[in-house]
Amino acid sequence: MHYPDLTQKLKVYVKATYKDYWKDFFIQNMKKVDYLEGQDDILEELYYFSKMDKVNEGEFIVRDSEPCKFIYLIGKGKVEMQILDKQKGDAHILDALYKGSIIGMYNVIMEEAFLYSAKSVDTCIIFKVEKTILESKYF
Secondary structure, eight states: OOOHHHHHHHHHHHHHHOOOHHHHHHHHHHTTSGGGTTOHHHHHHHHHHOEEEEEOTTOEEEOTTOOOOEEEEEEESOEEEEEEETTTTEEEEEEEEOTTOEESHHHHHHTOOOSSEEEESSOEEEEEEEHHHHHHHTO
16 A cells, blocks of 8 residues: 555544444444443444344244344334244234344343244344354454
């Protein structure tokens, strides 16, 4: 590189002036997790390791009894948390989650399978952070 000082100055300038809505959203909402509060550098790194996905209406994000492989952050849309009455085959809605809600944080830490299903009510945008990335870098 012929101009290392210029390159560094440009990186600093871009970071200070460019506003990335999704990155800011991700960091602000992941701060809700007690052990990530005040960890902006880690959260920024997690953002770049995350994957943004579109989930269509009626699709499951997680299913009851599945192992937890990701932490999910809802960026847009509505997700219903459900449990299945296995005798009747009926789903019972426990709660509705919206933009800014996090799914799977407890399951990742406790290394437990999901005890519920999460189903999109409308088209959703979600961020997925792999459990293996969290384990290898932060746990």
